Amino acid sequence: MQKIKRKLTKFELIVYTFTIILSMLFPLFSVYSKSILSKVNYEVEEIKEETEKRTKTNEDLKMQVNELASLENLESVAKEMGLVYTYNNVKVVE
Secondary structure: OOOOOOOOOHHHHHHHHHHHHHHHHHHHHHHHHHHHHHHHHHHHHHHHHHHHHHHHHHHHHHHHHHHHOOHHHHHHHHHHOOOOOOHHHOOOOO
């Protein structure tokens, strides 16, 4: 038996060409999108770490403010500066 060669129509040629191009581009697009996703995830992790550091710093600073604003600290600073607390000088305003 002899094989009969038939020519491809323009439509078939376009479909085959398009299929081949897509089969080549799909893996490239997949790798590219995963690399972009990886980069974004890395940036998100860096931002999370920075946020945690700043949160810890803020908590430490709040503790320092509370320590410095405590009544005992205020009294000790006032005594160091020569101020004296006498109850008779306090007037209550209603």
